[in-house]
Amino acid sequence: MKSYQIYINGQFTKSNSEEMIDVINPATEEVISRIPKGDEKDVERAIEAAKSSQQDWEHKPSIERAEYLTTIANKIEDRKDTFIKMLTEENGKTTDASKAEVELTIDYFRYMAGWARRYEGEVLQSDRPNENILVFKKPIGIVGGIVPWNFPMFIFARKVAPAFVTGCPIIIKPSQYTPNTACELASIIDEAGVPKGVFNLITGKGSDIGTPLASSPDIAMISLTGSYPAGSKVMEAAAKNITKVNLELGGKAPAIVTKHANIDLAVEKITTSRITNNGQACTNAERVYVHEDVAEEFISKITETFKNTKVGDSLNEEGCDIGPLANEQQIDSVEEMVNNAVKAGAVVKTGGKRIDRDKGFFFEPTVLTDVSQDMNVIQEEIFGPVLPIVVYSDFDKVLEAANDTNYGLSSSIFSDNMHEVMKASNVLRYGETFVNRENFEAVQGFHAGMGQSGIGGADGKHGLNEYLSTHVIYMEYDQNIK
Secondary structure, three states: OOOEEEEOOEEEEEOOOOOOEEEOOOOOOOOOEEEOOHHHHHHHHHHHHHHHOOOHHHHHOOOHHHHHHHHHHHHHHOHHHHHHHHHHHHHHOHHHHHHHHHHHHHHHHHHOOOOOOOOOEEEEEEOOEEEEEEEEEOOOOOOOEEEEOOOOOOOHHHHHHHHHHHOEEEEOOOOOOOOHHHHHHHHHHHOOOOOOOOOOEEEOHHHHHHHHHHHHOOOOOOEEEEHHHHHEEEEHHHHHOOOOEEEEEOEOOOOEEOOOOHHHHHHHHHHHHHHHHHHHOOOEEEEEEOOOOOOOHHHHHHHHHHOOOOOOOOOOOOOOEEEEOOHHHHHHHHHHHHHHHOOOOOEEOOOOOEOOOOOOOOOEEEEEOOOOOHHHHHHOOOOHHHOEEEEEEHHHHHHHHHHOOOOOOOOOEHHHOOHHHHHHHHHOOOOOEEOOOOOOOOOOOEEEOOOEEEEEOOOOHHHOOOEEEEEEEEEEOOOOOO
8 A cells, every 4th residue: 555745846755744644445445545634834835845936937938848748748648557547446437437537638738738839918009109018928826726536637637737838836735535646647747857846746635735725825826626615715715815716616517408309319418428427527417407298208218228327346347337436425415415305206217325335435326307496406416426307398497497506517408409509508607518419528628617616717728828917018119219
């Protein structure tokens, strides 16, 4: 069993705290590693290291900074099989899902490296005859990045890669549940020769590290991917110094299946959208609204699909479609939500309970019908393989129901009627709407939410701009100079 260290100022080192945290394999409940329980003193050390590197790093040409990203991507690719196994072990993903995440991580580092020569400022027209207005884009400064447990490698890359290419030192705090891949990525960054202080990693509990990180006057931006309560706490801590926050929080994605939908396609794509990462993704289809004319067919087919979804430990069993939930807290939460929905009148078409195994946090893929808009499974994020279905009759009203949430991250509609699709696209209040496809974003897009789903966003040129500040130069000159 491996014990990790934190990484500060270009070296692995002991934490100020002597306490350690056990990391559990959610499929077997075995301890697979131990990490330091970092504290505020470690945060202070990391910030000082980042400050010492800041000036040299931001003045290094962007193309040179990007070379580190390419090197990191190549090194991850060289150890791809190791990362796939490690990610499956710490997170509970299937090996296929882990493979996809590792490959996406590699792709993300390479994609962001490609922005080195492409992000730019502007020259604006002046109202004065002897003046130029220049818009400079500069690194925002030191970034604090808080990474969740559901996509620990990809979101690590999502925060580190744009920080590196724009010239921002960064301090990463991985989830205490899935820190192993982050610690190994720190080793790769170290091997790549990234200058001391540019990258720092502190393991431990969220409140112990996140709060002092977010409340520091030396942090220019705090970027968190996680739950709404966690985002709210970070925002409160950042408010002390008016620190910029970049938050991707929860979601409650509706999937609308109209009477003009291809039902087989809708079943396939919604199933994928619900069980991706064992139902633990902010973009997962969280609730379905199906038109009454096609409801019977849709419910019958998706229930059968969920019945045939194989659950298991992908490292030791073949053909698994989903694995365990990430930890005991998650499975307790999902079980409670399903039980409360049933008490309120929902009908379990398939699943509905924990899977009886000796070890592991496994929950049956579940379909719920006879669900009403006020039930907890419609209003609250589930984060598990549970699909509540509401039958509707009026298109305008179903759009209202889809918008009836505090969240606004992802949504989807299944229809071959362009008028329905266009109306939904204009009415739905979400950062993303997927049409006749599964819920998952592209690296060149912009992944952002509305309402309690967050502030700011990631990916593409708009995500890169989150790491840049704008400096306007009014340059007046003497046009009569000889």
